[in-house]
Amino acid sequence: MFLETIRSEGLAHLSYIIGDKGKAAVIDPRRDCDIYRDIAYQHDTQITHIFETHRNEDYLIGSKELAHQTGAEIYHSKHLPFQYGNPVSEGDCFLLGNCILRILETPGHTYDSISIILADKKFSTRDPIAVFTGDALFIGDVGRTDFFPDKPEEVADLLYNSIFKKLLPMGDQVIIHPAHGAGSVCGAGIASRDFSTLGYERKYNPILQKNRDEFIRHKVNEHHYKPPYFKRMHRLNQEGAPLLKNLPKPAPGNVEEFDKTAMNEEMIILDVRSPEAFAGAYIPGSIAIPLEMVPSFAGWFLPYDKPIGLIVDGYDQVETAVRYLIRIGYDTIFGYLEKGVHKWEISGRKYESIPTVYAGEIIRRINTKEDFTLLDVRSKEEFERGHLPNAVNVYVGELPDNLDKIPGDHHPLTVFCSTGKRATIAASLLKKNGFEEVENWLGSMTACSAIGCPIVT
Known part of the structure; x- marks a missing residue:
């Protein structure tokens, strides 16, 4: 018997493959699903079952893709009219060698949420070893319940x-295997480790220390952000995501192609380089999202009806960016700029840069009461835990719809977050929307922790 966890960066998505005696099941697969076939091959097993713990909202499930490649059957809750796969109910059992997988209906995060209990037939047909909890129970937190705003207490x-x-x-004693780890938008307090037991969570998970009334009140009052792409994920995960068959391999594009296509507004330019590289030189009009943040933030800003042109430091970033993008449904990728921004520079075309500042300069400006605007693009919760005097807080994901909240009479406009990465996204959006004097405070609040800043709580 084997069990392996597959971690998908950016989305903090956890999926699993478990098998015994030539059969294997995959739980909540991602869309680029070659990894599951590779693991099954290493264990001389055939993937025969695919389980979805719920209709996911933050990524496209890879069930249809994996079923197409392996012939496996797909199973998910009977409480949602999926247009593919097989419905399951509480108590349904599936046997893979000595693995017994039993369905447990655990609604709350969604009405169709299920958990999957694992028992080892060789020792006990009833007592579980582990449970795959989906988004019901995390390590250190529980699932969000804000997808049904008209029924907050009920869910x-x-x-x-x-x-x-x-x-x-x-x-x-039961080991828990959730569908997300730390950094997921599905839970704010998820622990950085991916292992725990029900007993440990019962004792130390702060949400589980509350009585029923406290628990419900806490969940009703939670604040979560809802990226606009969630609605698209909801629909496609119920209908079944389009088949990829193969991972897209974007071709290199020359400067003339990029320039013409972008200028005609037929393409979105996505720059996935580091904040420092983007600040040094970037193509006007491009949106910067550092590579590791693409899964979390592309769905906030990139339209689905236009192809994407990538700006990268090297081809290794292309494949990673493609995987990140297809996991949230961006299948049309124009290509990548051959030889990157350097090729653009030597063509004589216009490029721009964004001034950067460091923490010591920010402290000096605050102490001398200089006239400038501090734009904090961290989350509401981060801002409330501690912020700089007179900082304006607009979450980076909601920035395009709240540009009117940014004071226009204090220059320069200094953007910051916790490290400077989200600030890079924000700076590119501000420049794209016509803001002139924009600075990126690299290091941001983490640098403040290192040298000390005046913090307001």
């Missing part, structure tokens, strides 16, 4: 019952 109560009446009673 919070459902989640409470799922955790306290179904999951926790299975026993303290």
Whole structure:
């Protein structure tokens, strides 16, 4: 028997493959699913079952893609009219060698949420070893329940019952395998480790220390951001994501092609280089999203009806960017700029740069009361935990719809976040929308922690 966890960066998505005696099941597969076939091949097994713990909202599920490649059957809850796969109900069992996989309905995060109990037939057909909890129970947190704003108490109560009446009673020894880890938009307090037990969570998970009323009140009052692409993921995950068959391999494009296509507004230029590289020289009108942040932020800003042209430092970044983009449904990629921004520079075409500042300069300006605007693009929760005097807070994801909240009479406009990466995204959006004197505070609040800044709480 084997069990392996597959971590998908950026989305903090966790998927699993488990198998025994020549058969394997995959739980919540990502769309670029070659890794599951490779693992199955290494264990001399055939993927025969694919399980979805719920209709996902933050990425495209790879079930249809994997089923197309392997012939496996897809299973998900009967409580949502999926247009593909097989419905399951509480108590349904599946046997893979000595692996017994049993369905447990655990609604709350969504009405169709299920968990999957794992038992080892060789030792016990009933007592579980582990449970795959989807987005119901995380390590250090529980799933968000804000997708049903007209029924906030109802879904919070459902989640409470799922955790306290179904999951926790299975026993303290049971290992939990959630669908997300730290950094996911599906939970704000998820621990940085990917391993725990029901007993440990019962004792130390702060949300599980609350009684029913406290739990419901906490969930109702939580604040979560909803990127606009979530609606598209909802629809496609219910219908079934389009088949890729092969991972796209964008071709190199020359400067003339990029310039013509971008100038005609037929393409979005996405620059995935580091904040420092983007600040030094970038193509006017491009959107900067550092490579590791593409899965989390591309869906906030990139339209689905235009191809994407990539600006990279090297071809290794192309394949990674493609994987990140197709996981959230961006399948049309124009190509990448051959030899990058350097080729653009030597063609004589216009390029721009963004001035950068460091923490010491910010402290000096604050202390001398210089006239400038500090734009904090961190989340509301981060801002409330501590911020700089007179800083204006607009979350980076919501920046394009809130440009009117930025004071226009204080120059320069200094953008910051926790490290400077989200600030890079924000700076590119501001420049694209006509703001002139924009600075990126590289290091941002993390640098403040290192040298000390006046913090307001």
